[in-house]
Amino acid sequence: MAVEALNFQVAPSNKGRQSKRSLWLLPPILLLAALVVYPLVLVATESFTGGLATWREVVGSTEFRNALIRTIQISVTSTIGCLIVGTFLAAVISFVPFPGARIVSGVVDAMLSLPSFLVALSFTFLYGTAGVLGSLAGGFLTTPWAVVLAEITFYTPFVMRPLLGAMARIPRVQLDVAASLGGGPWRVLSKIVLPEVKPALVAGGSLTLLLTLNEFGIVLFLGARDTTTLPMLVHTKGIVMFDYPGACVIAVVQILLSITLYAVLRSALGGRRARLD
Amino acid sequence: MFAIVLAVLVLAPFVVVGAAAFSGSWNGVFPSDPTTSHLRDALSGDELASLTVSLQTALLGGLLAVVFGTWAALASRTASAPLVRFTDALYHLPIAVPSVVVGLGLLVAFSRPPLLLNGTKWIVVIAHLVLMVAFTYGTVAAALQRTDDAYADVAASLGASPARVLWQVRLPMLRPAIVSAASLSVALSMGEVGATIMVYPASWRTLPVSVFALTDRGQTFVAAAESLVLLAVTVVLVVTLDRLRGRAVER
Numbered sequence: 001m002a003v004e005a006l007n008f009q010v011a012p013s014n015k016g017r018q019s020k021r022s023l024w025l026l027p028p029i030l031l032l033a034a035l036v037v038y039p040l041v042l043v044a045t046e047s048f049t050g051g052l053a054t055w056r057e058v059v060g061s062t063e064f065r066n067a068l069i070r071t072i073q074i075s076v077t078s079t080i081g082c083l084i085v086g087t088f089l090a091a092v093i094s095f096v097p098f099p100g101a102r103i104v105s106g107v108v109d110a111m112l113s114l115p116s117f118l119v120a121l122s123f124t125f126l127y128g129t130a131g132v133l134g135s136l137a138g139g140f141l142t143t144p145w146a147v148v149l150a151e152i153t154f155y156t157p158f159v160m161r162p163l164l165g166a167m168a169r170i171p172r173v174q175l176d177v178a179a180s181l182g183g184g185p186w187r188v189l190s191k192i193v194l195p196e197v198k199p200a201l202v203a204g205g206s207l208t209l210l211l212t213l214n215e216f217g218i219v220l221f222l223g224a225r226d227t228t229t230l231p232m233l234v235h236t237k238g239i240v241m242f243d244y245p246g247a248c249v250i251a252v253v254q255i256l257l258s259i260t261l262y263a264v265l266r267s268a269l270g271g272r273r274a275r276l277d
Numbered sequence: 278m279f280a281i282v283l284a285v286l287v288l289a290p291f292v293v294v295g296a297a298a299f300s301g302s303w304n305g306v307f308p309s310d311p312t313t314s315h316l317r318d319a320l321s322g323d324e325l326a327s328l329t330v331s332l333q334t335a336l337l338g339g340l341l342a343v344v345f346g347t348w349a350a351l352a353s354r355t356a357s358a359p360l361v362r363f364t365d366a367l368y369h370l371p372i373a374v375p376s377v378v379v380g381l382g383l384l385v386a387f388s389r390p391p392l393l394l395n396g397t398k399w400i401v402v403i404a405h406l407v408l409m410v411a412f413t414y415g416t417v418a419a420a421l422q423r424t425d426d427a428y429a430d431v432a433a434s435l436g437a438s439p440a441r442v443l444w445q446v447r448l449p450m451l452r453p454a455i456v457s458a459a460s461l462s463v464a465l466s467m468g469e470v471g472a473t474i475m476v477y478p479a480s481w482r483t484l485p486v487s488v489f490a491l492t493d494r495g496q497t498f499v500a501a502a503e504s505l506v507l508l509a510v511t512v513v514l515v516v517t518l519d520r521l522r523g524r525a526v527e528r
Contacts, residue, residue: 022352022355022356022357022360024348024351024352024355024356025349025352025353025356025360025364027348028345028348028349028352028364028368029349029363029364029367031345032367032368032370032407032410033367035383035403035406035407036367036370036371036374036379036382036407037367037370038386039379039382039383039385039386039387040374040378040382042382042385042386043378043381043382043385046385107288113461113464113465113468113515114464114468114508114511115467115468115469115470115485115507116468117468117470117485117488117489118290118291118294118468118504118508119290121290121294121488121492121497121500121501121504122289122290122291122293122294122297123290124492124497125293125294125296125297125497125501126289126290126293153290210373213375214374214375214376214377216375216376216377216470216471217470217471217485220470220474220489221489221492223493230375231375231376231377231378231471234375234377234378234381235377235474235475238381238384238475239474239475244385247381248381248385251377251378251381251382254374254375254378255374255378258373258374258375259373259374261373262369262372262373
């Protein structure tokens with residue numbers, strides 16, 4: 001009886017402290033609820049202002065379908081490119097001794113926080129009609145490939161960073177033994193390094209896939225006629241044409257696409273989700 | 278081979294933008310007519326105004342993002358598990374959603390009562406706050422996981438009030454993380470274009486939006502010069518903030 005009374009007393013007081021502590025989370029939660037969730041909910045309701053008619057009209061348009069396909073094409077191609085180039089660069093930085101390797105990894109870190117439109121801007125000088133490679137690459141700038149190349153340039157460091165970390169943890173001895181047993185560089189890379197760094201490859205690749213799906217700056221600056229992506233279409237409809245309901249429909253599709261991908265990635269990567277940030 | 282791939286991919290864009298900023302024309306393989314007039318254009322009139330707008334937005338938005346990101350990370354340490362998961366998901370939302378959509382949402386939400394912010398600078402600051410807070414929360418929360426709770430527990434057991442534990446134990450231990458969160462959010466905010474271009478009023482045009490307006494008008498050389506200014510200012514800000522962190526570690 002006494003013990004029960006004691007338990008009865010202890011439990012609520014702990015609970016009280018817990019809920020009081022949880023109260024401290026209320027202001028930050030309310031802030032994001034007001035500034036992110038509420039606007040997104042309004043976007044969803046706004047997309048239904050004309051009933052289902054707006055949806056039918058937008059989703060049925062070839063403009064939307066082309067943009068959707070284009071977005072996925074560019075995103076997947078860029079991610080594959082980033083993975084190939086990033087693995088190559090990270091392997092060289094990690095395993096081939098050369099002066100300035102540390103400086104290079106510092107540059108890689110710095111690039112992560114730079115704006116993506118810089119790459120697109122530089123492309124107008126590199127591949128533009130009056131640029132470095134202008135005569136060779138005539139018309140390249142107006143193709144989706146220009147966007148893909150710009151995204152590979154910008155997002156490769158996002159793949160390299162987790163890879164560099166993972167490669168630093170592979171014991172050198174393991175590689176030396178493989179090499180001494182007659183494994184060529186490519187064989188060592190594919191049989192030993194790649195299986196070891198697979199989680200980092202998956203993490204970096206999926207982050208890149210999400211970011212390229214959402215990329216706006218590069219597409220805006222390259223401004224190619226045939227290269228309209230979903231984020232670009234949201235901007236055109238919302239700001240240039242003032243068609244809010246139409247823009248909201250596309251935004252909802254984009255949100256569903258991105259959030260689904262993000263949720264799948266987070267659950268698939270589990271404990272590695274910190275890498276996604 | 279490695280050097281070529283690295284040079285073409287990583288360094289070329291910056292070299293090219295830097296070279297274009299100082300050249301009068303670029304009709305062959307190399308730029309010609311070296312000049313500083315673009316840089317002067319980029320540092321005068323409207324363009325200078327954008328620089329100060331960008332600086333104010335980045336510092337204000339970054340500061341608010343650091344405050345709320347740190348707050349959320351610290352508070353979620355002691356809260357119940359489901360609530361923490363909810364907060365975690367909420368604070369990752371702005372990363373998962375494209376910035377253009379975040380901007381559209383703010384535009385739709387704050388062009389109507391109860392809060393009419395469309396057309397003011399505050400909608401731009403809010404957009405930057407929302408986008409950066411995800412990163413500051415992530416950085417501080419990750420650092421919190423690595424710190425040892427024992428220090429705070431000992432301080433509390435010796436009779437320090439919760440406020441004193443927070444102020445004299447927890448925050449100093451988190452200072453390096455808070456500083457790097459601040460420099461990351463300032464750098465990202467200086468270059469933010471997706472959400473800003475959706476919400477900015479004519480009176481509050483940030484530097485990246487000005488750069489876009491210039492390229493759109495075909496003034497690519499001035500745009501390059503202005504990008505160079507943007508890069509230089511960002512580097513100075515990040516290095517200054519990094520100094521703060523260095524001193525914190527020495528202490």
